[in-house]
Amino acid sequence: MLITVSRQTGSLGQEITDLLGQNMNLPVINRDVAMRNVFPEVASQHEIHMLAESPSFFLTTASDGLTFAQHLENRLRTRVAAESLIIFGLGAQIIFANHPGALHVKIIASPEVRIGRIMQSQGLEKKDAERFLELSDRKHKRYISALYGKDWSDPLLYHITLNTDYLNINEAAALIQFMAENQQVPTPEADTAVEAQKLKPVVFKHQSEEEFAKILDMHGMEWEYEPRTFPIKWDAEGNVIQAFSPDFYLPRFDTYIELTTMDQRYVAQKKKKVQLLRKLYPGTNINIVFKKDFNTLIKRFGLLKGAQPNE
Amino acid sequence: MNKPGVGKTIFTQEQIQERIKEVAADINRDYEGQDVIIVSVLKGSIYFVADLTRYLTIPLRIDFLSTKASPEVIKKTGVIQFVKDLDFNLQGQHVLLVEDVVGTGLTLGLVCQHLEATQPASLKICTLLDNPNERLVTINIDYRCFTMPDLYLVGYGLDHEEKYRNLPYIAEYHRG
Numbered sequence: 001m002l003i004t005v006s007r008q009t010g011s012l013g014q015e016i017t018d019l020l021g022q023n024m025n026l027p028v029i030n031r032d033v034a035m036r037n038v039f040p041e042v043a044s045q046h047e048i049h050m051l052a053e054s055p056s057f058f059l060t061t062a063s064d065g066l067t068f069a070q071h072l073e074n075r076l077r078t079r080v081a082a083e084s085l086i087i088f089g090l091g092a093q094i095i096f097a098n099h100p101g102a103l104h105v106k107i108i109a110s111p112e113v114r115i116g117r118i119m120q121s122q123g124l125e126k127k128d129a130e131r132f133l134e135l136s137d138r139k140h141k142r143y144i145s146a147l148y149g150k151d152w153s154d155p156l157l158y159h160i161t162l163n164t165d166y167l168n169i170n171e172a173a174a175l176i177q178f179m180a181e182n183q184q185v186p187t188p189e190a191d192t193a194v195e196a197q198k199l200k201p202v203v204f205k206h207q208s209e210e211e212f213a214k215i216l217d218m219h220g221m222e223w224e225y226e227p228r229t230f231p232i233k234w235d236a237e238g239n240v241i242q243a244f245s246p247d248f249y250l251p252r253f254d255t256y257i258e259l260t261t262m263d264q265r266y267v268a269q270k271k272k273k274v275q276l277l278r279k280l281y282p283g284t285n286i287n288i289v290f291k292k293d294f295n296t297l298i299k300r301f302g303l304l305k306g307a308q309p310n311e
Numbered sequence: 312m313n314k315p316g317v318g319k320t321i322f323t324q325e326q327i328q329e330r331i332k333e334v335a336a337d338i339n340r341d342y343e344g345q346d347v348i349i350v351s352v353l354k355g356s357i358y359f360v361a362d363l364t365r366y367l368t369i370p371l372r373i374d375f376l377s378t379k380a381s382p383e384v385i386k387k388t389g390v391i392q393f394v395k396d397l398d399f400n401l402q403g404q405h406v407l408l409v410e411d412v413v414g415t416g417l418t419l420g421l422v423c424q425h426l427e428a429t430q431p432a433s434l435k436i437c438t439l440l441d442n443p444n445e446r447l448v449t450i451n452i453d454y455r456c457f458t459m460p461d462l463y464l465v466g467y468g469l470d471h472e473e474k475y476r477n478l479p480y481i482a483e484y485h486r487g
């Protein structure tokens with residue numbers, strides 16, 4: 001089990017993590033632990049000082065050719081492989097983003113609440129507490145941005161975000177514990193199912209699509225069949241009332257292809273849909289295969305004569 | 312010379328040469344100070360690549376590719392095959408692909424993927440005729456001489472059943 005906790009200063013993240021560690025009987029790795037246990041082996045006194053001061057110094061190379069960030073990451077990976085633990089900060093939500101057993105938690109609070117807490121805990125005036133938070137937030141952001149090129153505040157980096165405006169330390173720790181102990185961890189079976197889905201033979205709706213797929217195969221082009229549906233019309237309440245799924249997508253050429261080999265009465269409708277899609281999704285490349293072009297291709301490559309038109 | 316089926320001239324010899332000179336000037340400017348490998352796709356582009364390269368002043372080498380897409384081959388293999396592959400190693404080289412016609416972009420896509428697999432430093436595309444109305448595969452064309460009318464054309468490398476490639480101009484062809 002691995003729990004990573006990222007927190008805003010003044011969000012009670014440290015207190016929640018300490019309590020969580022006690023309640024779950026898990027060791028907590030935080031910045032102090034890392035500075036004490038990882039860097040003395042590979043960094044000089046001056047370098048340790050610099051690591052404490054400057055996020056970008058983590059990208060400096062140690063004498064063995066690895067950066068200090070790599071040393072930290074390697075040590076964390078070794079620990080995580082060996083035991084269940086909680087990592088507080090250190091970019092662990094990114095290092096272990098794809099770790100199957102990880103729970104990534106972010107703890108936040110509103111600026112007003114955080115300022116109030118800092119004023120109380122540090123004995124600061126309001127303006128000094130504001131400045132304290134500003135510097136602290138900037139440092140957190142810079143560490144993640146400099147080392148991993150990610151935005152620390154991106155909610156997609158976390159499984160759960162807790163707002164301690166509305167939760168006390170006990171409630172927050174209990175919530176995280178509950179989630180960690182009841183987490184739906186992706187199983188190898190689930191992964192296999194996803195792979196199997198990918199390998200499932202494509203069932204085409206129309207023969208002409210199957211023939212066109214053969215033409216793409218002939219040209220060595222990777223394709224996907226109806227991989228995406230674009231909503232193109234909504235009602236007054238915002239419900240989608242019309243959508244459009246182009247027949248093929250060519251990932252290498254970022255191009256959608258729509259076959260219009262059907263009854264020519266419907267061609268105008270389809271053209272309109274394509275125009276609408278281009279307008280609503282600017283930058284989307286979509287091209288139409290008209291009946292004449294399709295027949296030319298079929299003839300050129302000696303494919304099935306008289307492939308039935310699609311709808 | 313009796314030329315059954317050949318209709319009105321679409322691009323005269325003079326128009327073709329003038330336009331190629333202009334495109335060559337653009338290429339000379341863009342590739343200044345660089346060595347280039349020109350890759351020409353047989354057979355339609357033979358006259359075009361011959362004239363174009365004679366207007367180019369940059370250091371260059373010429374290589375050829377040829378594909379076979381007859382129904383017989385397709386039936387047998389399921390894929391279009393390269394029957395003449397590159398002689399040069401393109402890795403790290405600036406490559407200019409010269410085509411006669413870009414229509415659907417399917418063949419061009421095949422060739423581009425083949426060239427990209429060799430890891431060139433850059434790959435640009437130059438075509439004699441471009442028919443964007445036919446385009447199915449979105450590929451950026453860096454240099455084009457003419458936009459192609461919606462006609463069946465022969466001459467200056469373009470053929471009908473292997474005939475009329477040697478016409479010095481491009482003309483409409485009436486089939487059947």
